[in-house]
Amino acid sequence: xxxxxxxxxxxxxxxxxxxxxxxxxxxxxxxxxxxxxxxxxxxxxxxxxxxxxxxxxxxxxxxxxxxxxxxxxxxxxxxxxxxxxxxxx
Amino acid sequence: xxxxxxxxxxxxxxxxxxxxxxxxxxxxxxxxxxxxxxxxxxxxxxxxxxxxxxxxxxxxxxxxxxxxxxxxxxxxxxxxxxxxxxxxxxxxxxxxxxxxxxxxxxxxxxxxxxxxxxxxxxxxxxxxxxxxxxxxxxxxxxxxxxxxxxxxxxxxxxxxxxxxxxxxxxxxxxxxxxxxxxxxxxxxxxxxxxxxxxxxxxxxxxxxxxxxxxxxxxxxxxxxxxxxxxxxxxxxxxxxxxxxxxxxxxxxxxxxxxxxxxxxxxxxxxxxxxxxxxxxxxxxxxxxxxxxxxxxxxxxxxxxxxxxxxxxxxxxxxxxxxxxxxxxxxxxxxxxxxxxxxxxxxxxxxxxxxxxxxxxxxxxxxxxxxxxxxxxxxxxxxxxxxxxxxxxxxxxxxxxxxxxxxxxxxxxxxxxxxxxxxxxxxxxxxxxxxxxxxxxxxxxxxxxxxxxxxxxxxxxxxxxxxxxxxxxxxxxxxxxxxxxxxxxxxxxxxxxxxxxxxxxxxxxxxxxxxxxxxxxxxxxxxxxxxxxxxxxxxxxxxxxxxxxxxxxxxxxxxxxxxxxxxxxxxxxxxx
Numbered sequence: 001x002x003x004x005x006x007x008x009x010x011x012x013x014x015x016x017x018x019x020x021x022x023x024x025x026x027x028x029x030x031x032x033x034x035x036x037x038x039x040x041x042x043x044x045x046x047x048x049x050x051x052x053x054x055x056x057x058x059x060x061x062x063x064x065x066x067x068x069x070x071x072x073x074x075x076x077x078x079x080x081x082x083x084x085x086x087x088x089x
Numbered sequence: 090x091x092x093x094x095x096x097x098x099x100x101x102x103x104x105x106x107x108x109x110x111x112x113x114x115x116x117x118x119x120x121x122x123x124x125x126x127x128x129x130x131x132x133x134x135x136x137x138x139x140x141x142x143x144x145x146x147x148x149x150x151x152x153x154x155x156x157x158x159x160x161x162x163x164x165x166x167x168x169x170x171x172x173x174x175x176x177x178x179x180x181x182x183x184x185x186x187x188x189x190x191x192x193x194x195x196x197x198x199x200x201x202x203x204x205x206x207x208x209x210x211x212x213x214x215x216x217x218x219x220x221x222x223x224x225x226x227x228x229x230x231x232x233x234x235x236x237x238x239x240x241x242x243x244x245x246x247x248x249x250x251x252x253x254x255x256x257x258x259x260x261x262x263x264x265x266x267x268x269x270x271x272x273x274x275x276x277x278x279x280x281x282x283x284x285x286x287x288x289x290x291x292x293x294x295x296x297x298x299x300x301x302x303x304x305x306x307x308x309x310x311x312x313x314x315x316x317x318x319x320x321x322x323x324x325x326x327x328x329x330x331x332x333x334x335x336x337x338x339x340x341x342x343x344x345x346x347x348x349x350x351x352x353x354x355x356x357x358x359x360x361x362x363x364x365x366x367x368x369x370x371x372x373x374x375x376x377x378x379x380x381x382x383x384x385x386x387x388x389x390x391x392x393x394x395x396x397x398x399x400x401x402x403x404x405x406x407x408x409x410x411x412x413x414x415x416x417x418x419x420x421x422x423x424x425x426x427x428x429x430x431x432x433x434x435x436x437x438x439x440x441x442x443x444x445x446x447x448x449x450x451x452x453x454x455x456x457x458x459x460x461x462x463x464x465x466x467x468x469x470x471x472x473x474x475x476x477x478x479x480x481x482x483x484x485x486x487x488x489x490x491x492x493x494x495x496x497x498x499x500x501x502x503x504x505x506x507x508x509x510x511x512x513x514x515x516x517x518x519x520x521x522x523x524x525x526x527x528x529x530x531x532x533x534x535x536x537x538x539x540x541x542x543x544x545x546x547x548x549x550x551x552x553x554x555x556x557x558x559x560x561x562x563x564x565x566x567x568x569x570x571x572x573x574x575x576x577x578x579x580x581x582x583x584x585x586x587x588x589x590x591x592x593x594x595x596x597x598x599x600x601x602x603x604x605x606x607x608x609x610x611x612x613x614x615x616x617x618x619x620x621x622x623x624x625x626x627x628x629x630x631x632x633x634x635x636x637x638x639x640x641x642x643x644x645x646x647x648x649x650x651x652x653x654x655x656x657x658x659x660x661x662x663x664x
Contacts, residue, residue, distance in 0.1 A: 009539045010542075011540055013542075014542055016543060044346060054369065055339055055342065057330040057332070084343060085332035085340065085343070
């Protein structure tokens with residue numbers, strides 16, 4: 001199963017869980033599977049229209065996904081990392 | 090070659106009106122910025138002194154890497170005993186003076202004493218020929234922008250400036266120290282927290298002019314290795330997501346989502362105006378108003394600083410940061426970024442910390458003595474009442490606790506007398522532990538941990554880790570927004586001086602900095618009883634019943650060095 005890595009700012013709904021393996025053939029399916037396990041997680045990644053928030057970046061196996069990131073296929077051994085732009089200032 | 094040699098330390102005695110230039114101790118070569126400031130203050134400053142009296146010492150110390158070709162490494166630390174917290178304080182800033190001082194080989198300026206005549210104003214001119222105190226009575230009471238415009242005409246085109254505004258001259262505890270940025274030499278960068286502008290003002294020092302002349306980039310011992318590090322680091326950063334390329338203000342929506350975007354004096358962690366305060370709106374405005382993103386200092390690759398224009402396309406302010414939008418904006422129920430831009434400029438002109446000032450006005454509004462969201466009244470208060478020295482103006486300029494006393498209002502969110510930054514300790518409890526234990530008091534740049542899912546057994550560990558990494562970062566000259574790790578920093582240090590800096594050494598350096606600062610505060614009279622936050626944060630919930638409820642025994646664990654592994658060296662500076 002693909003592995004989903006949760007960034008520290010988004011670990012409220014996951015109650016501290018940093019990574020998990022979920023069933024899903026693409027990025028969106030894996031994010032939705034994470035939401036089913038940890039309700040409240042998905043709105044941190046997707047906006048009301050279902051698009052990736054502009055302050056969120058998704059990486060597949062360390063490579064930044066651009067364009068249609070949510071439709072990107074994920075294989076069983078793939079790694080999906082979520083990065084949230086957040087800092088002080 | 091052993092790396093940069095011949096460095097100097099300048100000591101200015103404002104009582105005697107004298108300047109001494111001495112060799113910088115070779116054993117301190119890896120001490121810069123915050124760590125150097127702490128070492129100097131522990132040695133030279135009486136921790137029990139009146140922060141606004143002659144015994145306090147003001148330190149201006151660039152980071153170890155400032156003046157080199159390392160990317161985004163030119164920050165300068167301003168240090169002293171804080172009139173706001175009564176403890177040691179370091180606030181650092183971008184802009185050009187840090188780079189310029191280090192190009193002259195000046196590792197620190199130490200300002201002692203106080204002029205006999207408090208009505209006199211002075212400047213300090215620093216060039217390749219040395220340093221001298223000059224009369225500056227003609228600059229008395231000047232706003233920061235007008236002052237720097239005047240100085241730009243007086244001095245060479247290469248000079249940069251450090252200044253305090255009227256708030257500093259009035260010795261108000263919310264006063265900042267301004268530095269000029271790369272473009273146009275505007276005084277738009279501020280070492281803002283802790284009231285160090287008041288310390289500068291108390292010494293009669295209105296400005297410091299630094300002219301690097303022909304001072305070049307500092308040459309590392311291992312030029313090839315250092316060059317490779319710079320190249321690879323820059324390449325790696327630019328290939329990444331560059332999360333701050335639209336500025337820290339782009340954080341607004343996610344902070345709002347996490348209940349850490351304070352609204353109406355922190356009675357809520359979410360604002361109904363988050364969309365109109367979102368930095369994305371500022372970026373959108375570039376197309377019609379002009380402005381844009383830029384680097385505040387030479388060699389910055391992050392370029393997180395926005396230049397904000399008004400509706401006529403005229404420069405208004407830079408940079409309009411997340412913290413300002415949150416505390417000077419949302420917490421006062423100001424609804425739009427345009428209004429906050431006006432207020433940010435007002436604070437920069439008077440020389441005030443936008444966090445402390447915003448928090449103070451939020452208390453004023455919460456007390457019913459000013460309508461929520463009335464940005465016109467806020468601007469008038471900042472630009473007119475504070476310089477006039479009305480009782481209300483002085484209270485606001487002296488910060489959140491002074492405003493609580495002035496109004497009699499009891500909802501005063503603070504830690505050790507300093508206003509809480511936007512990052513709220515109720516959802517972010519490890520950050521709250523930082524606010525309780527950091528020598529800097531409630532300062533997010535001392536150790537920000539944005540992880541609302543942490544379990545209590547990790548609060549002290551994560552806070553200490555972040556405090557240690559940030560202490561090293563703030564000593565290096567690197568900007569926290571570059572997010573360097575300890576491994577990154579020790580690699581640059583190693584190439585700069587041609588010797589290996591081990592993981593143990595760099596970790597010990599961070600820990601020693603904290604030890605020096607905690608020791609200063611112990612001598613100043615702080616005890617465990619001070620390691621807490623004010624009642625509203627402990628008792629008044631936001632979001633789903635969140636209060637700051639971390640037990641004292643967990644908070645105290647920060648003072649015992651935790652065993653840390655690889656995670657310490659890969660942790661990114663965050664503030």
